[in-house]
Amino acid sequence: MKKQYSFHRFTKLKPVLEFMNKNSTQSRVIAGGTDVLVDIRKGDSKFDAVKHIVDIHEIKELRNIGVKDNICRIGACCTFTEISNNEFVRSNFPVLKMAVEKIGSPQIRNISTIGGNICNLAACADSIAPLLVYDAKVRILSDNNERIVPLENILIKPYKTEIHPDEILTEILLPLPDKNWKYCFQKLGRRSGVSISRLSYAILLKSKNNKIEDIRFALGALFPIPKRLKVLEHELFQQTISPDLWKGVSRKVAQKILDETGVRWSTFYKIPALQQLLFSSLMNLT
Amino acid sequence: MKNDKFNVIGRKLPRTDAYEKVTGKAQYAADIIFPNMCFTAQKRVPIPHGIIKKIDISEAEKVSGIDEIITSKDIPGTNMTGVVNNDQPVFAYDKIYCPADVVALVVGEDREAIRKALTLIKIEVDELPVLSDYTHALDNDTLLIHPENKSNLINYYPLRKGNIDKGFQESDIIIERTYTTPAIEHAYIEPECITAVPDFRKDVYKIYGSVQNPFTCRRIVAQVMKVPLANIYIIQNELGGSFGGKDDTMDILAARACVACKKVGKPVRIHLSREESIVESYKRHPYTMNYKVGVSSKGILKAMKIDILADGGAYASMSPFVTWRSVVQATGPYEVKNVHTDIRAVYTNNPYTGAMRGFGSPQIIFAQESLMDELAEKLHMSPIEIRRINGYKQNSETASGQILSNHIVSLNQVIDKATKESDFEKKYETYKARYPVEESSHSVNLILNDNQFSTGLNIKEGIGLACSFRGCSLGAEGVDATGALISIQKDGSVYLISGLAENGQGLRMTFSMIAAEILGISPDDIYYLEQDTSRVADGGPTVASRSTLVGGEAVKNAAKIVKRRIEKMLIDEWDLSERATLKFADHYIVHEGSGKKIAVSEACNKAYLNGVNLSAYGWFKAPEVDWDEEIGQGPAYFTYVYGCQIAEVEVNAASGKIFVKRVTAVHDAGQIINRMGALGQIYGGVYQGAGYGIMEEVIVKNTEIQNVNFDEYLIPTSVDVGEIKAFFIENPDTFGPFGAKSLGEPTLEITAAAINNAVSNALGKRFYHLPLDLEQIKTGKSLHHIKK
Known part of the structure; x- marks a missing residue:
């Protein structure tokens, strides 16, 4: 038997927050639906307690991209097509642009949203690693509260964020980076179109006189959830760039994944492949 | 674009159904709604092998909103069916042979109710041990899937030629290799849908659906319903792809729907979800192939010993025919004096395997x-040279002793064209020098040591060639004849239908062009009729790339009969000599000597008023072929086609990912009828072949399919293959219409082999297992995620 849900579509933010306040534990938010609808069709157990599907896709307030006080604000319901077509994003956040334009197919990018990608929190969510290297924060609203927190802090475990049932993710806030960052984004899938990441990573690098000034790593589809590697980043401060350094970095990243995930069916493929790819990317950056 | 010889044939024309399909107006099986129609849900038992002790539908029957629950007990005729062996139950009743088996069908107009009832059916089963590894199916102590056969062997074909021992003695180099290929899914975009509709006449049923072979379907349904063939109408809807895949599965679904239709007296539809479709439909056979080959130092093939095992799964289906084509063509398009081939198909509890394009x-x-490429390397020859030395030439003798004399043997022509168009030799040598042969095996350590990091470019380029010969149509598999019916109206418009069915390949356009050429009209003047078994004679199945060749000739014959009648009428009327010939072209009939001229439409009206019969049946029976099953000798097919494809790849050595950058495909399919349709066959075939080469695999773990939807069963998208350069060599054939032969399957069959050779050229090491996915390239192994 297919389960029945009541469906609520909102076009303004305030009423949806009120609704969520009243029905928080029985509601599930839908935006583009490219994850939610698939899960519902599968009969996923996370919908067992859900009675209401709350559609926020048509809330215009959640679909803006703008800049104010050196902060770029991307509405949670912006589609990947809107983001990758946005000139400001393209020129200031190239890693994000590279990541989102490789998600799914044009049809999927036309409907799926960046907020949905975060809230669903799949290991292979392609937009999260780039947001992490850009030090993204998220704005979260409930009917009686507003909070702005680093994106990293709300990522708990696969398919589980720290956004409360009565809350809605409304915006992603990205501090404007200076133009001195070198960058790369790598996504590897089994095919070139409509492809789920087997692994992905985003890297930002600033160097001076062949020494690392700042480096940021975020990985997707390698840990249970996308992740920044801040300890490693700190260790690399002021290190001299060389092939041997990059070999060591690649090995350390691989070792960290092994330590955290153990040996899985894909390990014998992923771990050697990642090290060579990462090494090549780092060599190309410098 | 017109050529001198023909008015219509050989032109590049959009197909008759293109507009409706592109604009979404075409009606597929699931688009058509019948009054009071019942939907259905199929009950399976989630085990691969067991004895059914009890089927309890008592609770399920109580659900309000359902009409009936159908089991084997409701079948009026025979329950066991099959296209070759009758070994597959329409409804499982005593035994479960594989996880796809259906025990009961819940029928009702309320879809929610039937889902609920489905969960209430209770089936008690005593589980039996399971056989999933087909390489052990013939072990002495193994369990038997169909114990009445006393063995798991479905069929065995030997082929013996010359003296194999002598051949190896004469060889300077002998190599032996084992190759394996996976099960793959047809991946037609439209899942199976069938509706059985009762007729007001007793025991008459009309069945509408996405059926590949209406006449096979009719035979199975009539057998199951125990009614004469004439009582069953199979009406084919537009097919959203088939690729050989909508045969047995559809026949059995049609039979189930028809049994239910009889019981409820209302239209009954079975419509599979994608997951059900992948679970229930048959697949391409996985093969394990051992090839031992001997060659002289000059590169002359001396001996080939081939041993092949095919996984037939739970049911025989087309295994006997699929493996027969393999035994005929197993040595490839090469002359070998001494051949010793054995091929066996076996039963397991796996998903069953059957027909698929190729x-x-x-x-x-x-x-x-x-x-052949590996041999060339050992001999320090180019891949072209070894094929030139051994490849079929005019009057060559095949492994089965057939002399190739009645058609133009164009293997060298297709190879020459493909190598020239792709600049093969230069690229091959360049890449080979750039990426020398790597003897070292894959590393086993997870964390790389310093010298395992490569500082060079990760992307490596390669080029590879493969070629084939292929017997056209059914060959010695069985009766090879078909008919076509043409009926011209008094205004010159035409009804046309043939015994073969449109499967999406563009048959309706091809046949319309053939009839239009004969009658001097445009394909637009022809209205191709809906495929219905009551309208036209049984012309066998639409398979084996036989439509254009066999069906096209029947269409041509039908059109010619009517043309001759019109001609005769005009000769009388114009008072011409009996031997005068009239020219039918551009909508006019002209006698060039006298300058007399009449519009085709006017002539048709005249014929009608004179009582001339403007309808005719054309028939074509293929020339005799023969096969000696004891030794595998005989003229297997009455004509052959030749093809060569060259793949250019970029392999990412770090990730193992292959991008197929360019495929140059050259096919001799005889005279091309519709150039646009033919190009479509090449583009589609190359894509499907590339999928087989680099990503497709139905992952079966202990009989259970792991990837049951297209999120996990991957086929190439439009951005996964780069450029396809297609060329035709058009050597006219003796038998086909205007010299046309076969194209559908040849386009697919060689692509994966060409890609494998290109990957070897890029990486300097060889691969023996398909698909060449990330893990295979990087680790030399298949790695699979197995669900718990």
Whole structure:
């Protein structure tokens, strides 16, 4: 038997927050639906307690991209097509642009949203690693509260964020980076179109006189959830760039994944492949 | 674009159904709604092998909103069916043979109710041990899937030629290799849908659906319903792809729907979800192929010993025919004096395997063409040279002793064209020098040591060639004849239908062009009728790339009969000599000597008023072929086609990912009828072949399919293959219409082999297992995620 849900579509933010306040534990938010609808069709157990599907896709307030006080604000319901077509994003956040334009197919990018990608929190969510290297924060609203927190802090475990049932993710806030960052984004899938990441990573690098000034790593589809590697980043401060350094970095990243995930069916493929790819990317950056 | 010889044939024309399909107006099986129609849900038992003790539908029957629950007990005729062996139950009743088996069908107009009832059916089963590894199916102590057969052997074909021992004694180099290929899914975009509709006449049923072979379907349904063939109408809807895949599965679904239809007296539809479709439908056969080959130092093939095992799954289906094509073509398009081939198909509890575009050829071509390249390397020859030395030429003798004399043997022509168009030799040598042969095996350590990091470019380029010969149509598999019916109206418009069915390949356009050429009209003047078994004679199945060749000739014959009648009428009327010939072209009939001229439409009206019969049946029976099953000798097919494809790849050595950058495909399919349709066959075939080469695999773990939807079963998208350069060599054939032969399957069968050779050229090491996915390239192994 297919389960029945009541469906609520909102076009303004305030009423949806009120609704969520009243029905928080029985509601599930839908935006583009490219994850939610698939899960519902599968009969996923996370919908067992859900009675209401709350559609926020048509809330215009959640679909803006703008800049104010050196902060770029991307509405949670912006589609990947809107983001990758946005000139400001393209020129200031190239890693994000590279990541989102490789998600799914044009049809999927036309409907799926960046907020949905975060809230669903799949290991292979392609937009999260780039947001992490850009030090993204998220704005979260409930009917009686507003909070702005680093994106990293709300990522708990696969398919589980720290956004409360009565809350809605409304915006992603990205501090404007200076133009001195070198960058790369790598996504590897089994095919070139409509492809789920087997692994992905985003890297930002600033160097001076062949020494690392700042480096940021975020990985997707390698840990249970996308992740920044801040300890490693700190260790690399002021290190001299060389092939041997990059070999060591690649090995350390691989070792960290092994330590955290153990040996899985894909390990014998992923771990050697990642090290060579990462090494090549780092060599190309410098 | 017109050529001198023809007015219509050989032109590049959009197909008759293109507009409706592109604009979404075409009606597929699931688009058509019948009054009071019942929907259905199929009950399966989630085990692969067991004895059914009890089927309890008592609770399920109580659900309000359902009409009936159908089981084997409701079948009026025979429950066991099959296209060759009658070994597959329409409804499982005593035994479960594989996880796809259906025990009961819940029928009702309320879809929610039938889902609920489905969960209440209770089936008690005593589980039996399971056989999933087909390489052990013939072990002495193994369990038997169909114990009445006393063995798991479905069929065995030997082929013996010359003296194999002597051949190896004469050889300077002998290599032996084992190749394996996976099960793959047809991946037609439209899942199976069938509706059985009762008729007001007793025991008459009309069945509408996405059926590949209406006449096979009719035979199975009539057998199950125990009614004469004439009582069953199979009406084919537009097909959203088939690729050989909508045969047995559809026949059995049609039979189930019809049994239910009889019981409820209302239209009954079975419509599979994608997951059900992948679970229930048959697949391409996995093969394990051992090739031992001997060659002289000059590169002359001396001996080939081939041993092939095919996984037939739980039911025989087309295994006997699929493997027969393999045994005929197993040595490839090469002259070998001493051949010793054995092929066996076996039963397991796995998903059953049957017909799929290529039909037993993609597997063996992957093996034989990979082997030819490896031999060339050992002999320090180019891949072209070894093929030139051994490849079929005019009057060559095949492994089964057939002399290739009645058609133009164009293997060298297709190879020459493909190598020239792709600049093969230069690229091959360049890449080979750039990426020398790597003897070292894959590393086993997870964390790389310093010298395992590569500082060079990760992307490596390669080019590879593969070629094939292929017997056209059914060959010695069975009766090979078909008919076509043409009926011209008094205004010159035409009804046309043939015994073969549109499967999406563009048959309606091809046949319309053939009739239009004969009658001097445009294909637009022809209205191709809906396929219905009551409208036209049984012309056998639409398979084996036989439509254009066999069906096209029947259409041509039908059109010619009517043309001759019109001609005769005009000769009388114009007072011309009996031997005068009239020219039918551009909508006019002209006698060039006298300058007399009449519009085709006017002539048709005149014929009608004179009582001339403007309708006719054309028939074509293929020339005799023969096969000696004891030794595998005989003229297997009445004509052959030749093809060569060259793949250019970029392999990312770090990730193992292959991008197929360019495929140059050259096919001799005889005279091309519709150039646009023919190009479509090449583009589609190359894509499907590339999928087989680099990503497709139905992952079966202990009989259970792991990837049951297209999120996990991957087929190439439009951005996964780069450029396809297609060329035709058009040597006219003796038998086909205007000299046309076959194209559908040849386009697919060689691509994976060409890609494998290109990957070898890029990486300097060889691969023996398909698909060449990330893990295979990087680790030399298949790694699979197995669900708990």
